[in-house]
Amino acid sequence: MKKGKNEEGSWTICQECQGRGKKSRGLSDKARRHYQMALDQFEKTKGEGIAPVRPKGHLHSCLNCSGSGLLHSASHPVVDKENYPHIAIIGGGIGGVALAVACLHRGIPFTLYERDNNFDARSQGYGLTLQQASKAIEGLGVFSLDERVISTRHVVHTTDGKVIGEWGIRKWMQSDVKTSSKRTNMHISRQSLRSALLEQLGGHDAVQWGHQLIDFAACEGEGVDLNFLVDGKIQPFKADLVVGADGIRSSVRRLLIGEDITPLRYLGCIVILGICPLSALKGLDSSLLDSATVFQTANGNERIYIMPYTSDSVMWQLSFPMPENEAKALSAQGPQALKEEACRRTQWHDPIPQILSTTLEAQISGYPVYDRELLKLELLEKGGQVTLIGDAAHPMSPFKGQGANQALLDALTLARGISRGCRAASQWRKAGVRESVLTEFESEMLERSASKVKDSAEAAQFLHSEIVLHEGDEPRGRCLKKKNV
Ligand SMILES: Cc1cc2nc3c(=O)[nH]c(=O)nc-3n(C[C@H](O)[C@H](O)[C@H](O)COP(=O)(O)OP(=O)(O)OC[C@H]3O[C@@H](n4cnc5c(N)ncnc54)[C@H](O)[C@@H]3O)c2cc1C
Structure with missing residues (x-):
């Protein structure tokens, strides 16, 4: 299937996989034999044992639609009001x-x-990092995102700029380390x-x-x-x-x-966000601003995360613990107060102070962090x-x-x-x-x-604790997972 631009024509679901993007290969001979044996055994008990559950066949990507579940068509399918619910x-x-x-x-x-x-x-100006969903968006007919940026390097620093963690395809290519972990991330504004x-x-x-x-x-x-x-x-x-x-x-x-x-449920911290054009940082020579690097810096209390927002701007996200009433009050005071607070807390290594002080107030927002x-x-x-x-x-x-x-x-x-x-x-x-x-x-x-809700809540804690300063070329918090294995 030719994967064209999103706007090229319409899509309809692939009949081979019924729009699922995957097809079942059916059961292997071995699995079928095992199931049959368990079933025979169960029948001998005259219904008194536990009936075996028929195993599901292994799913593989549908070749007809390259796994998206969609095929190009001249027009959208006719709306089926008779059969489907509205x-x-x-x-x-x-x-x-x-x-x-x-x-x-x-x-x-x-x-x-x-x-x-x-x-x-x-x-609603903030950027998203697409992980599992970078495949799912193909299932939504989005095969190219013109404004997306790909990052190939992720660096973690202490506040004086010392690197305490680095990963991503560029790191692995340099060191020849074999890794099966994901090598790039896609960033796009919401x-x-x-x-x-x-x-x-x-x-x-x-x-x-x-x-x-x-x-x-x-x-x-x-x-x-x-x-x-x-x-x-x-x-x-x-x-x-x-x-x-x-x-x-x-x-x-x-x-x-x-x-x-x-x-x-208040997670005990506030997030302050801003978007800064790279053109406003001219004269600042930093490899961290190459539009393909994500970096974060932390001190065990405050933590800043900076990623490419578009090819010519970055988004920063500063977070730190704060009682809920204070976080609500700070958020309500608006961009000027949020910017002052953010700058005051991040007189750290370059280019962080420069990015924050250059960001226009109109591009700054801040919220207390909640989940349920x-x-x-x-x-x-x-x-x-x-x-x-x-x-x-x-x-x-x-x-x-x-x-x-x-x-x-x-x-x-x-x-x-x-x-x-x-x-x-x-x-x-x-x-x-x-x-x-x-x-x-x-x-x-x-x-x-x-697990995503749980991990995200845990991150709200450990990113603002000493754990974030753990040295290692891996995402923050992974050391906790290893300890729990
Ligand atoms: C700073 C920040 C960074 C983030 N980064 C990432 C990231 O990197 N990757 C990621 O995957 N996620 C990220 N997220 C989370 C992500 O933005 C949300 O999870 C996602 O937008 C949720 O989508 P949604 O459609 O459920 O809700 P929303 O996108 O919030 O949409 C809800 C919509 O419902 C409308 N609405 C509300 N009430 C009513 C009503 N009564 N009647 C009609 N309409 C109504 C609202 O106006 C709104 O448009 C981030 C969030 C924030 C705040």
């Missing part, structure tokens, strides 16, 4: 837009509602990724901007009634399935399971035709760079599940969309994201 997607952030795209490719009807009045309504996904939908008009979900009520067998605040008036809508992709302070989650059961306790499947089970994805389901601290990666994987997995579980002969209306799709989807999502 989906109300609440929230047009990373997860919501990705879900809309994956539904479009499968002919699943959807409406995408976003509270903001337009794409640029709020400052808005550029969102924009590339919106492009798939044909542009910004595909979103119902200025629609804030206020409440919903499910009617047994008759879908869900939703109310939105639009231009100060309440407007009703109806859907067969509601997906809350409305972020860490999700209204869908609050309406579904309440705020008291898994309230926001892990969601239990039982809490979602009572949700009927309503589910959650992304930060609404499993918010996490930004320190492992996993939130958007998980939101993208959730979106693709859910769309694939709907496509399979609600296909023409599935009788999903009789069984219910929960039984046909949601329970399996939620169980995979919660299992996959649980």
